Amino acid sequence: EVRLVESGGRLVKPGGSLSLSCAASGFSFSSFSFNWVRQASGKGLEWLAAISSWGRILYADSLRGRFTITRDNAENSVFLVMNSLRAEDTAVYYCVRSEDNGGKSGDSWGQGTLVTVSS
């Protein structure tokens, strides 16, 4: 069974940093791309970053360099380091699997981890 389990979400103060993790299981991790997508309460979906199976990295322009995505194929994990957090970063953060080269997009999602940025 394909599983993605996010962790690391918590309450953090404005200006702080946070690292999210996504542990994958049930498939050949190194063969897939991974994305982080967030959703503020009652709002739509916002794509943040992607890392391909060969390590190509893409970011949404809106992040302005505050977030960093990495992967560890030996640990079957994907990470998102978030710096200079703001209240508007408060959201549920999802880890999402996708196929490289325009195959299936977003065929597996984690359950999400809640990040709250507040003083």
Place this chain on the structure above:
Amino acid sequence: DIQMTQSPSTLSASIGDRVTITCRASQSVSGLLAWYQQKPGQAPKLLIYQASSLESGVPSRFSGSYSGTEFTLTISSLQPDDLATYYCQQYANFWTFGHGTKVEIK
């Protein structure tokens, strides 16, 4: 950036109705368009990829089609379990989601 314009934002229909949701891309996405269903409190679920390919396990009442930059998700006969918000997403150039369509049962 590619923008996705999704309509309607809310849709109210009766059980058994045929329901259509539309998404328009601001430029060509070469058919790289997905549709997701999100129920309250759950993560989104992939329904359709590459504009018209049905994801495994998804009921056949869901279908996708497109012409140029206009994409359509159709539910052929609305069921109570289809109460959800639906999102389109292009993945030709980064990812962009539509703003969502909330489907309500009359």
